[in-house]
Amino acid sequence: MARAAAGAGPPGIGAWLNVNVGGWRAASLLLAAVVAAPLLVLAASSLHPDARVWQHLSATVLPGLLRNTLVLTLGVGSGVLVLGTGLAWLTAMCEFPGRRWFDWALMLPLAVPAYVLAFVAVGLLDYGGPVQTALRRWLGPGQWLPPIRSEGGVIAVMVLAFYPYVYMLARAAFLNQGRRMLETGRVLGLGPVAAFCRATLPVARPALAAGTALALMETLADFGAVSVFNYDTFTTAIYKAWFGFFSLTTAAQLALLLLAFVALALYLERRLRGRARYEVVLRPGQDPRYRLRGGRAWGATLLCLGVLALGFLVPAGQLAAWAWEVWREELDSRYAAFMFNTLTLGAVAAGATTFAALMLSYTYRLRPDPLTRGAVRVATLGYALPGSVLAVGIMLSFVWIDRRLGGWFGHWLDGPLLTGSLLALVLAYVVRFLAVAYGPVDNAFERIKPSILQVARCLGAGNLEILRRLSIPMLRTGLVSALLLVFVEVMKEMPATLLLRPFGWTTLATRIFELTSEGEWERAALPALTLVAVGLIPVALLVRRSAQA
Amino acid sequence: MLRITVLILAALVGPGAAAVQAAELVVYSARNEQLIRPLFEAYERDRGVTIRFVTDKAGPLLARLKAEGASSPADLLITVDAGNLWHAAREGALAPVRSAVLARNIPAHLRDPGGRWYGLSVRARTIVYHRERVKPAELSTYEALAEPRWKGRLCLRTAKKVYNQSLVAALIAHHGEAGAERVVRGWVANLAAPVFSSDTKVLEAIAAGQCDVGIVNTYYYGRLLKKKPDLPLVLFWPNQETTGVHINVSGAGVTAHAPHRAEAVRFLEWLSGEQAQHLFADVNLEYPANPAVQPDPRVAAWGRFKADDLNLAEVGRLQAAAIRLMDRAGYR
Numbered sequence: 074m075a076r077a078a079a080g081a082g083p084p085g086i087g088a089w090l091n092v093n094v095g096g097w098r099a100a101s102l103l104l105a106a107v108v109a110a111p112l113l114v115l116a117a118s119s120l121h122p123d124a125r126v127w128q129h130l131s132a133t134v135l136p137g138l139l140r141n142t143l144v145l146t147l148g149v150g151s152g153v154l155v156l157g158t159g160l161a162w163l164t165a166m167c168e169f170p171g172r173r174w175f176d177w178a179l180m181l182p183l184a185v186p187a188y189v190l191a192f193v194a195v196g197l198l199d200y201g202g203p204v205q206t207a208l209r210r211w212l213g214p215g216q217w218l219p220p221i222r223s224e225g226g227v228i229a230v231m232v233l234a235f236y237p238y239v240y241m242l243a244r245a246a247f248l249n250q251g252r253r254m255l256e257t258g259r260v261l262g263l264g265p266v267a268a269f270c271r272a273t274l275p276v277a278r279p280a281l282a283a284g285t286a287l288a289l290m291e292t293l294a295d296f297g298a299v300s301v302f303n304y305d306t307f308t309t310a311i312y313k314a315w316f317g318f319f320s321l322t323t324a325a326q327l328a329l330l331l332l333a334f335v336a337l338a339l340y341l342e343r344r345l346r347g348r349a350r351y352e353v354v355l356r357p358g359q360d361p362r363y364r365l366r367g368g369r370a371w372g373a374t375l376l377c378l379g380v381l382a383l384g385f386l387v388p389a390g391q392l393a394a395w396a397w398e399v400w401r402e403e404l405d406s407r408y409a410a411f412m413f414n415t416l417t418l419g420a421v422a423a424g425a426t427t428f429a430a431l432m433l434s435y436t437y438r439l440r441p442d443p444l445t446r447g448a449v450r451v452a453t454l455g456y457a458l459p460g461s462v463l464a465v466g467i468m469l470s471f472v473w474i475d476r477r478l479g480g481w482f483g484h485w486l487d488g489p490l491l492t493g494s495l496l497a498l499v500l501a502y503v504v505r506f507l508a509v510a511y512g513p514v515d516n517a518f519e520r521i522k523p524s525i526l527q528v529a530r531c532l533g534a535g536n537l538e539i540l541r542r543l544s545i546p547m548l549r550t551g552l553v554s555a556l557l558l559v560f561v562e563v564m565k566e567m568p569a570t571l572l573l574r575p576f577g578w579t580t581l582a583t584r585i586f587e588l589t590s591e592g593e594w595e596r597a598a599l600p601a602l603t604l605v606a607v608g609l610i611p612v613a614l615l616v617r618r619s620a621q622a
Numbered sequence: 623m624l625r626i627t628v629l630i631l632a633a634l635v636g637p638g639a640a641a642v643q644a645a646e647l648v649v650y651s652a653r654n655e656q657l658i659r660p661l662f663e664a665y666e667r668d669r670g671v672t673i674r675f676v677t678d679k680a681g682p683l684l685a686r687l688k689a690e691g692a693s694s695p696a697d698l699l700i701t702v703d704a705g706n707l708w709h710a711a712r713e714g715a716l717a718p719v720r721s722a723v724l725a726r727n728i729p730a731h732l733r734d735p736g737g738r739w740y741g742l743s744v745r746a747r748t749i750v751y752h753r754e755r756v757k758p759a760e761l762s763t764y765e766a767l768a769e770p771r772w773k774g775r776l777c778l779r780t781a782k783k784v785y786n787q788s789l790v791a792a793l794i795a796h797h798g799e800a801g802a803e804r805v806v807r808g809w810v811a812n813l814a815a816p817v818f819s820s821d822t823k824v825l826e827a828i829a830a831g832q833c834d835v836g837i838v839n840t841y842y843y844g845r846l847l848k849k850k851p852d853l854p855l856v857l858f859w860p861n862q863e864t865t866g867v868h869i870n871v872s873g874a875g876v877t878a879h880a881p882h883r884a885e886a887v888r889f890l891e892w893l894s895g896e897q898a899q900h901l902f903a904d905v906n907l908e909y910p911a912n913p914a915v916q917p918d919p920r921v922a923a924w925g926r927f928k929a930d931d932l933n934l935a936e937v938g939r940l941q942a943a944a945i946r947l948m949d950r951a952g953y954r
Contacts, residue, residue, distance in 0.1 A: 133949040200815065201823070201830035214831070222816055301819050303780045305954060316681045317787065317945045319709050465685045472689040479693070492690065572682045576648070576674040579655075587655040587677060591906070592820045592842065 101436040105448030108504045111466030115325035126323045142307045152232030153288040157239025165247035168362040169370040175377040180237050182384030184608030186565045187234035188297025189601050193388040194230050227302040233384040239284035246280035283512040290457040308459045328462045335457040395598030403599045415580040422502035423560040430510035456508035460568035467501045501569045506562050510555035517551025557611040649675040650683045652701035661901050680706040687715045692879045697886040702872040703784045708938020711738040716875035727894035727912045731931045741871030743902045744909040749858040751835045763861045768808020776812040777824045777833035781948040789868050791940035806951040844907035859927035866930040
């Protein structure tokens with residue numbers, strides 16, 4: 074049965090259950106502190122503003138950057154929301170030719186890093202690219218396509234790269250609520266569109282919001298894709314301050330400003346959602362799907378195929394073509410090590426991050442007091458920071474810890490403990506991707522009725538037992554989603570990996586960096602394609618999971 | 623459970639805690655792996671010294687050096703562009719090196735007057751034009767590309783690339799800020815298309831007919847030529863009557879807290895010698911910094927030119943001013 078309950082949420086399961094949440098809370102606060110440390114380090118470095126750089130930036134480029142960032146955020150936000158929700162509805166609720174296949178195939182663009190998609194799009198569609206060159210040969214000189222290196226182009230590429238976040242979460246939400254919400258709306262006299270908007274969407278809202286938030290944070294943090302388009306966003310200013318004016322301080326200040334912006338947006342979303350809570354009880358089995366017929370059915374197939382082609386088939390095909398040209402000179406035995414390193418890091422970091430998200434979310438359910446709430450908010454902001462800036466913040470805080478440890482245990486330690494170790498790298502991933510794991514986990518929690526936990530408590534189950542025997546099985550879909558999402562993200566991550574990896578530790582992503590930093594994109598196709606191929610495994614698992622939900 | 627956790631932690635921490643051994647050098651490099659690894663391998667073979675390295679962009683590497691301070695394991699910083707080298711020196715990350723070998727091998731304008739960094743390969747940033755749509759007689763200087771006759775015919779790479787920042791810094795050194803700004807504004811007014819994200823894209827745009835002329839580093843031209851031998855593009859050496867072709871370096875400096883300073887200096891000296899100079903420059907079709915070493919035949923085929931002998935430390939110093947100037951002029 075699905076039930077949407079609007080009204081006051083419970084003050085916290087912990088209060089109802091009257092359990093001791095001290096240990097959980099302490100652990101979660103510690104975790105939040107670890108995550109917040111890099112941000113605090115950056116904030117502390119900002120106490121001495123570099124007036125000259127600020128003045129210059131605000132007098133020349135900042136107004137334009139703010140406008141661009143706003144346009145990009147709105148464009149990508151509405152794009153991923155519409156595309157992700159629409160596709161999710163089609164594959165979750167309808168039946169049309171190829172639907173079973175699109176179920177999982179529409180997740181594939183997640184395996185393609187946004188900067189790769191951007192590079193392929195510009196390479197193919199720019200004036201000097203093969204498509205326009207062929208058009209000029211047939212149709213005569215001139216520009217035959219709208220310019221790809223434009224606002225529309227960059228928005229389109231990012232929508233294609235990031236819609237899977239919304240698609241995945243929305244799909245799970247739709248599968249969970251089934252047809253009943255919509256049909257209840259119809260019975261109450263609403264048309265199909267109105268019923269969808271007023272009954273189905275509100276129940277799926279937390280999922281849609283979480284997916285869109287992930288997509289937007291990724292958009293704000295992106296530097297690779299926008300620099301392929303030379304589209305200046307707020308991140309551009311951050312890097313200009315750092316790499317151009319060598320003012321890491323100003324870069325950190327700008328980054329914090331960006332974070333404030335993100336925090337405000339997230340806060341507004343929660344406020345607008347109000348105190349409404351939507352609890353859906355998981356039901357075994359599935360409702361029958363709406364069977365699309367004729368033109369509609371083929372329209373749906375065509376839409377899915379188009380998105381899949383643009384977001385995955387064409388870029389993967391282009392990468393394959395390039396990789397074919399270079400694999401003889403590029404492929405060697407080191408690739409086994411690259412893949413091993415990539416997979417190991419992905420697996421370890423995914424486990425650690427998901428565990429951290431579970432702990433945080435559970436503590437928050439137990440006792441949502443202001444301190445815990447603050448800890449959660451802080452801990453999930455790292456995703457919106459441009460990778461390099463966060464990486465430096467993490468490095469600075471690790472160096473600081475190493476100094477302290479060196480002071481205390483210098484006799485036993487043989488060099489720095491954290492910096493340059495795998496532990497540091499895994500911690501960095503936790504800091505960066507906690508938001509990615511927190512979204513699905515928290516979403517799954519959101520859908521569990523507190524009364525179930527209360528009943529368990531009445532029956533004498535302890536904290537751990539509730540978590541182990543009730544929450545985790547009920548959260549399984551969310552947990553697996555979180556694991557796999559983080560896995561994919563870690564594999565694609567570049568700046569933190571570059572800065573914090575141990576000597577000689579090369580992953581597929583750092584290999585891509587080595588080749589692209591001097592513009593050798595064709596040679597980079599091999600590691601990029603390998604990354605996409607390896608990324609397909611978790612993505613495929615992700616979809617199978619959500620299909621079973 | 624606890625035991626497993628401890629084991630995992632120990633495994634994770636292991637590589638970081640491993641001590642840096644004696645016959646060893648640690649290098650932080652912003653020059654990428656496939657360009658730098660052949661040199662390390664050759665030196666390891668020759669001298670039996672183990673070289674460990676990490677690669678990253680210059681900014682993060684410098685931040686890491688500064689943060690690690692006296693406890694940094696790094697002996698040598700290798701990076702591209704004089705601006706990055708100059709800044710690393712100014713931040714105190716590099717220590718002065720006095721060496722007769724280096725003084726003999728590396729010309730004065732390609733190294734820090736204080737000896738904190740030495741250029742090791744030279745890259746020339748020059749004009750490239752379309753064979754059919756431009757007569758070489760039309761071309762003369764970088765500055766002349768700002769004239770109205772090039773309206774709608776010029777393609778440039780983004781001002782965010784440090785190569786263009788150095789080029790404009792050199793313009794400031796020669797003409798002052800006002801003069802340089804006039805030139806940059808003229809370039810912007812002449813652009814045929816929004817600025818590109820890479821030199822290769824500029825070359826491809828000229829070849830495709832989107833514009834007629836551009837400014838690129840020569841090795842990008844060499845690389846594209848290798849792939850497409852029928853490329854309708856030709857290099858032009860500008861400013862031969864005046865300041866000379868704008869050049870830049872990739873270079874290196876010994877770090878301020880190098881644990882193996884003497885070894886690092888020996889390595890730096892070896893890098894300036896004939897064998898290493900070939901490896902350093904030829905692998906990327908650049909010019910050796912050591913004037914006694916001949917460039918790769920493919921590079922030599924582009925002809926000889928007079929290079930700007932402005933000290934690159936000056937270019938580094940003026941880079942921030944150059945960025946501000948380009949922001950004002952609307953060069954993105």
